[in-house]
Amino acid sequence: MKYSIFSLAKAALSGHKGWTRAWRDPAPKSHYDVIIIGGGGHGLATAYFLANEYGIRNVAVLEKGWIGSGNAGRNTTIIRSNYGLPGNTGFYEMSMKLWERMEQDLNYNAMVSQRGIINLYHSDAQRDAFARRGNTMRINGIDAELLDAAQIRKELPFLNYDSPRFPIMGGLMQRRGGTARHDAVVWGYARAADQRGVDIIQNCEVTGFVRDHNGKVTGVETSRGKISAGKVGMAVAGNTSRVAAMAGMKLPIESHVLQAFVSEAIKPLIPGVITFGAGHFYISQSDKGGLVFGGDLDGYNSYAQRGNMPVVEDVCEGGMAVMPMIGRVRMLRQWGGIMDMSMDGTPIIDKTPIDGLYLNAGWCYGGFKATPASGLVFAHLLARDEPHPEAARFRLDRFRRGAMIDEKGQGAQPNLH
Amino acid sequence: MRIACPFCGERENGEFTYLGDASPKRPNFAVDSGESPEGVEDAFYDYVYLRDNVAGYMREYWYHGGGCRSWLIAERNTVTHEFRSVTAAPGVGAAKPVQAGE
Numbered sequence: 001m002k003y004s005i006f007s008l009a010k011a012a013l014s015g016h017k018g019w020t021r022a023w024r025d026p027a028p029k030s031h032y033d034v035i036i037i038g039g040g041g042h043g044l045a046t047a048y049f050l051a052n053e054y055g056i057r058n059v060a061v062l063e064k065g066w067i068g069s070g071n072a073g074r075n076t077t078i079i080r081s082n083y084g085l086p087g088n089t090g091f092y093e094m095s096m097k098l099w100e101r102m103e104q105d106l107n108y109n110a111m112v113s114q115r116g117i118i119n120l121y122h123s124d125a126q127r128d129a130f131a132r133r134g135n136t137m138r139i140n141g142i143d144a145e146l147l148d149a150a151q152i153r154k155e156l157p158f159l160n161y162d163s164p165r166f167p168i169m170g171g172l173m174q175r176r177g178g179t180a181r182h183d184a185v186v187w188g189y190a191r192a193a194d195q196r197g198v199d200i201i202q203n204c205e206v207t208g209f210v211r212d213h214n215g216k217v218t219g220v221e222t223s224r225g226k227i228s229a230g231k232v233g234m235a236v237a238g239n240t241s242r243v244a245a246m247a248g249m250k251l252p253i254e255s256h257v258l259q260a261f262v263s264e265a266i267k268p269l270i271p272g273v274i275t276f277g278a279g280h281f282y283i284s285q286s287d288k289g290g291l292v293f294g295g296d297l298d299g300y301n302s303y304a305q306r307g308n309m310p311v312v313e314d315v316c317e318g319g320m321a322v323m324p325m326i327g328r329v330r331m332l333r334q335w336g337g338i339m340d341m342s343m344d345g346t347p348i349i350d351k352t353p354i355d356g357l358y359l360n361a362g363w364c365y366g367g368f369k370a371t372p373a374s375g376l377v378f379a380h381l382l383a384r385d386e387p388h389p390e391a392a393r394f395r396l397d398r399f400r401r402g403a404m405i406d407e408k409g410q411g412a413q414p415n416l417h
Numbered sequence: 418m419r420i421a422c423p424f425c426g427e428r429e430n431g432e433f434t435y436l437g438d439a440s441p442k443r444p445n446f447a448v449d450s451g452e453s454p455e456g457v458e459d460a461f462y463d464y465v466y467l468r469d470n471v472a473g474y475m476r477e478y479w480y481h482g483g484g485c486r487s488w489l490i491a492e493r494n495t496v497t498h499e500f501r502s503v504t505a506a507p508g509v510g511a512a513k514p515v516q517a518g519e
Contacts (some may be wrong), residue, residue: 034512062475094429124485168473212427227452230506239472241468241469241470241472242470250463250467250468250469251467251468251470252467252468253468253470254465254468254470255470255472255495256436299435300430300493301437301438301471301475301495302495303472303495304496304497304498305447308418308430308498309429309431310429310430310431313431343465343466399465399466400462400466412436412465412466414420414439415435
């Protein structure tokens with residue numbers, strides 16, 4: 001069923017009884033050309049691109065719960081491509097271009113809203129660093145504007161400009177950045193992949209890998225039986241180490257919890273995304289009206305999908321410092337997601353040392369914005385057995401070679417990235 | 418999450434700073450010098466970059482900066498955030514791990 005103004009009008013006139021389910025609920029077959037472990041945004045996007053761009057349609061996406069129940073449903077929905085290091089700039093800009101045409105490609109309203117993202121600066125040194133990043137972005141064909149305090153004040157009059165500790169001197173604006181509806185991204189890719197023949201199998205937990213006598217991965221053991229596969233791709237960020245351990249792999253990844261918050265819904269207030277990096281705080285407003293905000297990792301290894309009070313306090317203090325009016329709204333919900341923190345803050349998309357097993361991992365707290373590009377480059381890797389040009393630096397062996405992509409310059413201490 | 422410091426008693430975790438897994442041992446050049454340079458390099462690569470990333474109980478370093486300023490070793494479940502034990506790290510003020518109340 002193609003969604004359009006006509007299908008909507010037709011369904012409206014028939015009391016909305018004509019809608020059909022958006023994807024099938026198939027039983028697993030005994031063999032697939034490619035199995036993707038993980039029915040989040042990245043896994044479903046990979047399946048979509050495998051079927052749509054690379055002609056591989058005998059594909060299954062295995063999800064232990066329901067699709068989008070992990071980090072795809074727990075992020076703060078921000079899309080941006082304001083990166084400064086080679087490897088990241090091209091990749092995230094490719095992702096941004098895919099966001100810009102996603103709804104037409106998928107025939108699905110993902111509520112992609114390019115409302116702009118601004119990173120505030122508070123000192124000469126920070127301004128210089130942002131000017132440099134903005135120039136790097138522009139050289140790479142990405143939009144960036146360095147704004148001074150007066151220009152920001154026109155757009156965001158409600159911020160605290162005269163804080164003695166962090167006076168707002170200006171900010172780096174990417175107007176093409178913004179937000180998208182995270183669940184709709186999952187559903188859109190699921191529906192589009194399903195229409196192209198992909199089997200989406202929910203409540204199917206992978207419990208082990210099937211290996212042949214050479215050690216090659218030839219399938220997976222699941223809670224719904226054994227399924228054989230030509231190739232197996234992992235897209236299970238948050239739980240990558242646990243799944244990799246089933247294949248005997250130890251990876252440069254730690255799992256950490258990141259919390260996010262939403263307030264009660266209020267009338268339109270914040271036009272775009274505001275980041276107050278110096279105070280570990282960022283905020284945007286959803287179309288429903290809630291203020292969506294967050295801050296830093298809790299800082300300790302965790303698989304718990306919930307955090308602790310010190311970070312709640314820290315985030316709220318950051319909010320009060322940069323935007324004092326936030327004290328007037330009540331916090332509605334708060335939750336935690338498990339981040340695949342890599343040793344340099346950058347993802348890993350590569351073949352593994354094990355034949356037949358492919359890795360898409362290490363997204364840290366930046367996986368949502370990468371969803372379309374991650375799917376495209378992982379599909380490319382699975383289909384062609386070579387990295388996509390835009391992901392050629394995201395190799396697993398880069399730590400061994402000393403070719404890290406450390407955007408924050410923090411070193412191998414993942415809780416500080 | 419509250420952490421029972423063996424010196425200060427139970428305190429909220431905002432007083433503590435986290436370092437991470439206490440299991441990796443820094444490779445020793447003097448001991449490893451008989452091995453190939455690649456062997457030492459591999460050992461350092463493993464030490465610096467690779468992690469077991471345990472789901473379950475893990476021995477980990479915490480620093481009580483908001484209290485006694487001691488390095489501690491905690492056994493904590495990364496899935497439930499439950500602590501099984503907190504002791505002083507050996508070599509930093511204690512020859513062997515110190516249990517609470519000792």
